[in-house]
Amino acid sequence: MARDLAPFLPTVPADFVSTTFEIPGHAIVRSLGVVRGITVRSRSVIGNFVAGLQILVGGNITVYTELCEHARRDALELCLRHAAALGANAVVGMRYDANEIATGVTEVLAYGTAVAVTPRS
Secondary structure, three states: OHHHHOOOOOOOOHHHEOOOOOOOOEEEEEEEEEEEEEEEEEOOHHHHHHHHHHHHHOOOOHHHHHHHHHHHHHHHHHHHHHHHHOOOOEEEEEEEEEEEEEOOEEEEEEEEEEEEEEEOO
């Protein structure tokens, strides 16, 4: 997990991450550039077996849902640590992207613009 890679690095608080290009109640005083977090995940044989059983029954495939959720969380955490390392206290324009880079292997990318914000008077 991303936390294990850099457990003591600072991060941007979740309240200061936005998919829009502003943080409500705050002014952007400096843009620090694009930041990203990347994680690459694969499905395990056991996970595929359990998912196969869930597919037969129908409904939510929880094994894959959990895999996706963990991958997105780790990518976001790496992105926010990247932003903090640049001196940002917020990230705007936050997005996710995912690509299959090999059969059963997926890259998840979290990216946005690192910014410094201050409260509006």
